[in-house]
Amino acid sequence: MTTQTPSSFDPGVTEEEMHTLDVNLDRVWLGVTGTLWSISTSRIERVAGSLLRSPALARALVTTPSLIFSWILASAAVFILGAVVANFTATPVVPLLAPALAGVAVAFAYGAGADPTYEISRTMPTSARMILLLRVSVVFVTNAILGSLATAIVPGVADVTMLWLLPMVAISLLGLAVAVVTHSATIGGGASLAVWGVIVLAAQFRTDQLSAAVSQSALQSLAPVYLLIAALSLGVTLWMSGDGAKRRELAGWL
């Protein structure tokens, strides 16, 4: 029996191929280690990722700690105010201001003072303002769902709540869509405020009442418009968030 000495051993591959083998083993090790160290993605994040077509936005939406407090604060403020109005006064100014209150609460929860990673976040291709706009939209959509559920339990509260929630869902989704198209959250936010301002002023012009835009009759007549704005805005956002091939596919389908 002959034995091969190390010097005469032929591994059957060149030195370069051996190096490639090392690299691949290294990559396998990294892949395995990465999987072991990571925490599995939650179902909510997976759903958000496929809806938004962006794992980055999905992660930013569900995990950023600065969101949680602001979300609770905004929702609590809105619903407490709604309940107070429903039970003690008939002041219509609160429903007009409540969306702004919630928006400001969320906006102030994001920035150098509230987000410890703000400086790094500002250098990310995933825009920090886009994340904020997305969060605002999600807050309102969530509140709309909660408001709808409240309808079944306390009809009086739900009426007051829904008068401004449906418009805000539409307006915030519109702002998101504009921001995505223009690549500017400032323009998106401005578009939201402008459209809401036009609706409020137009309703006031017709009825001579500032609160007309959040009246029961206005909601009934404008509900289809709000739903249309929301659906179109959502469609545009999803369309713009997809890659070129998917956009062409969607354009062809439309």
Place this chain on the structure above:
Amino acid sequence: MVVTTASRPGTIAAPRERTGAPGVLLRDVRHAFGRHQALDGIDLSAGTGVFGLLGPNGAGKTTLLRALATVLKPSQGSIRLLGRDPRNNDEMRQIRRRLGYLPQQFGYYPNFTVFEFIEYFALLKEMPPRHVKAAVALAIKRVGLEDRAKTRMKSLSGGMLRRVGIAQAIVNEPELLLLDEPTVGLDPEQRVLFRGLLREMGERATVFVSTHLVEDVAIACNEVAIMEAGAIVFRGNPVDLTDLGAVPGEGGGDSAIERGYGLVLASARKR
């Protein structure tokens, strides 16, 4: 030319196109905070390699790095990064995908694990999701925090937090890496390892390091610039700076490069 970074040993990032343009090109960049002129007519061109920024507190190093990181928009002058114009939204997004940045004040989410934190920024940098886990594992390995990968950030020491900051900056294999005081809090052994990492990154990326530690510059940097009052008052390689301080006693400092640094500053302040 398409460079497949994954073909290099121990790298994970997805293939991407390199432009061949200088990593950084600045022309007459100025910025003021109120009456304080933080950047005063900076002209600078830098390609692949490690570029050290030295200077006293308030000299403008951090402001310059923030401008390069696209955080701060200078009031005057032009900046091109990786051959792209950051004033154009699409180009800025391309730059940011290729950027790594460690700010001087490094904030973190205390309840995130080290892995989660770096993964979060890898996703925000729009890395292909299939590459993210392995890239994060590699970044953690490179800063020597394998045994802390699942530890919550709030449990880490100052030096370890700094290493996490470095890991999040390099996780996307950046073509432009900006590190503001990266060695603060690192122990001597970690500083030696970090210099090795810097040299490795400088082989394929434009790396800017702001530091007070002249010896870090001497060992790890290919080029060095000294800033004073918002302007670059010296640019050369560390050997040039060392040569300036060759005569003991002039400029202060224990080593030749420290004396060279002192002489350059003294000369700039006389003008």
